[in-house]
Amino acid sequence: MVDDYLSSVLWTEDEIEFRKEVRKFCDKEIYPIADEIDEGPYPRELLRKIGKAGYMGVMHDKEVGGSNKGLSYEIIIAEEISAANGGLDMARMASTTLYGMPVSKFGTKEQKKKYLMPVVSGDRIGCIGITEPDVGSDTAGMKTRAEKDGDDWIINGEKRFITNGSQADFMCCFAITDPDVKSKEGMSAFIVDTSTDGFSVVEDHDLLGMKSARVSWLKLEDVHVSSDMLLGEVGQGFPILMDELDSERTAIAGEAIGYGRTPFEVAVNYSNEREQFRRPIRAFEGVSFKIADMAMKLEAGRALTLTAARMYDKGNNITKEASIAKLYTTEAAIEITNDALQILGGSGYTTDYPIERFLRDARLMTIGGGTAEILRFLIQREVFKQMLPKE
Ligand SMILES: Cc1cc2nc3c(=O)[nH]c(=O)nc-3n(C[C@H](O)[C@H](O)[C@H](O)COP(=O)(O)OP(=O)(O)OC[C@H]3O[C@@H](n4cnc5c(N)ncnc54)[C@H](O)[C@@H]3O)c2cc1C
Incomplete structure (x- = not known):
């Protein structure tokens, strides 16, 4: 257990x-x-x-x-x-x-x-539209435009790699509403009903893993959105996006522990049952030390993730803690699933065991929701901000 x-x-x-x-x-x-x-x-x-x-x-x-x-x-x-x-x-x-x-x-x-x-209630599905064909890590470079037209807004642009995109009833869509100011001030967030004319699915991406989800490329062509679909204030899109990413990254860290946990359990049992050289393979340090590392990473990851979650629930800013939790757990999940597969030898490479699925799924998570490189950037930025505050 x-x-x-x-x-x-x-x-x-x-x-x-x-x-x-x-x-x-x-x-x-x-x-x-x-x-x-x-x-x-x-x-x-x-x-x-x-x-x-x-x-x-x-x-x-x-x-x-x-x-x-x-x-x-x-x-x-x-x-x-x-x-x-x-x-x-x-x-x-x-x-x-x-x-x-x-x-x-x-x-x-x-x-x-x-x-x-x-x-x-689970009756409707939502998605979030940030990423675009030309805009990934540099969210401030967003190209999707929303222009005022009487009481409505008209949105034009493309969103790529959108989880649930083709299945969603509603999208939280980020778009530039004022191209004449820095996009951090000229971005707004809208709720878009995906049944609105002009909203279309270009394709569902064919992915390495995460096969039970759908991740889509979407197009918005003259999509009319009424003013009451604006989230927050005009120009508040970037702070809304930054706020969302803190909870997203912590929750992804929780997921990453799950991706690691099952392969870990499978590897523990397998290494106890599989015998080579007349003994269970866990008798070999090459195997058992991998188990030790996995256990350590799972425990550490859970503690980091809970720290970020507790701070968020108390109303603190968690940009650094959420980034640390996501970076640590997602890199750990890739290492754990990879080591678990190694412990199972040839069996690990087959679909007889679920480890290959977890390895494929885990691989995404140093990319989605902020790449490992971007998270390292954020962590050091927060460290310097905290430790060397400007006069
Ligand atoms: C399966 C899947 C689901 C996704 N779901 C969603 C979703 O629901 N909604 C959504 O909006 N997006 C979603 N995304 C998009 C995801 O958030 C982006 O893929 C991610 O932010 C990286 O953007 P990019 O792929 O354009 O890579 P790029 O930004 O082009 O980066 C490419 C490489 O360059 C590196 N790099 C870029 N800038 C820097 C820098 N300053 N310093 C160091 N290295 C840098 C990156 O780390 C990366 O290794 C999803 C992606 C995938 C694959």
């Missing part, structure tokens, strides 16, 4: 009970079909079930059907679902956290009722 080897002293009783409940849900609804959903249609029904169970709403207010438990609960869900199937949680999180948090924090009462409540 996971709790036996991963420290639980850091969690509250309520969080530990909640984890058990989520795990029970995963045992019943996800593990039996964890391989299958990678080959099937988009798991919309399963996402609805996840919503009905309350696992789309821990970050959201009770008025929209959430439980307002906070990010420390979101990372529990992220880890538990990702330990079963990474793509499924990516789809869940893109809807409830990536799309949901900007609406939750900056939306009006009416916007939340209409565009967040059905996402929290």
